[in-house]
Amino acid sequence: MPILSLQNISKKYGPVQALSQVSFDVPPGSVFGILGPNGSGKTTLLSIVTDVLSADEGSFTLFDQQPSAKQRRNIGTLLETPNFYHYLSAYRNLQVVAGIKQRSEEDIPRVLELAGLTARQHSAFKTYSLGMKQRLAIASALLGDPDVLILDEPSNGLDPVGISEVRTLVKQLAQAGKTIIMASHLLDEVEKVCTHVAILRKGKLLLSGPVNAVITRDDFLEVGSADNKALKGVIEKHPAFLQLSVTPEGLLQVIFKEPVDPAALNNWCSQQGIWLSHLQVRRKSLETAFLELTNN
DSSP: OOSEEEEEEEEEETTEEEEEEEEEEEOTTOEEEEEOOTTSSHHHHHHHHTTSSOOSEEEEEETTBOOOHHHHTTEEEEOSOOOOOTTSBHHHHHHHHHHHHTOOGGGHHHHHHHTTOGGGTTSBGGGSOHHHHHHHHHHHHHTTOOSEEEEESTTTTOOHHHHHHHHHHHHHHHHTTOEEEEEEOOHHHHHHHOSEEEEEETTEEEEEEEHHHHSOOOEEEEEEESOHHHHHHHHTTSTTEEEEEEOTTSOEEEEESSOOOHHHHHHHHHHTTOOEEEEEEEEOOHHHHHHHHHTO
């Protein structure tokens, strides 16, 4: 049973098609990344799921039921940077949030501990680092112990330390059994945190599924010799050769139709009279794979 199931969700802002027939399922216990460049429709999609906006077309279910206030009470949301009171402590700010959300104040110590803020719970919000402020925002979303968290760009605007703090918290929550749905344009965040991903571009869904299945990154061999022109001719004759590109340094990056053992390739080249001076297994970067996918 998917936690969230979208069926052909579409949304327009005047002449702009923000979302177009978007459908995918979010498995329970997953960290599901909604990935795409700015303006791809990520925030609009999350706003529809959380009842901030209404879809023009399509439907969705939450916990295998039609969405209702009851289902949404089991979802903690962070759609934008919350407006905490700068002169109040973290504890007092969460008291305010608990009152608005009609959550028990008895839950505040638990969420502060989860967010790693217990030691600073009585410090004024204005004294917090960016990462601590975002962790407090996630703590406010955790009030009431929801099974699902929806986070819109949780690392946006943070420095590297803050990004690391938020990433660690998301991992801990996932290990505790929470299902997390998060929009992001940060590839590194998706690779290190997410189990599943849906990729949007200009409001259209390109692909969705497990991260490794959606963003494939095949290994390739990088080779070089004293005569790379001759090496190129030899490599192109290899039975498993598929394609080749040349780096700015003149090295050959070779993709084969099937896995080729580097030692076997070295031996094969030597039999053709070419001695390799460079041979290394490399993997296509996540950024390259993503750009190839979104530009296709």
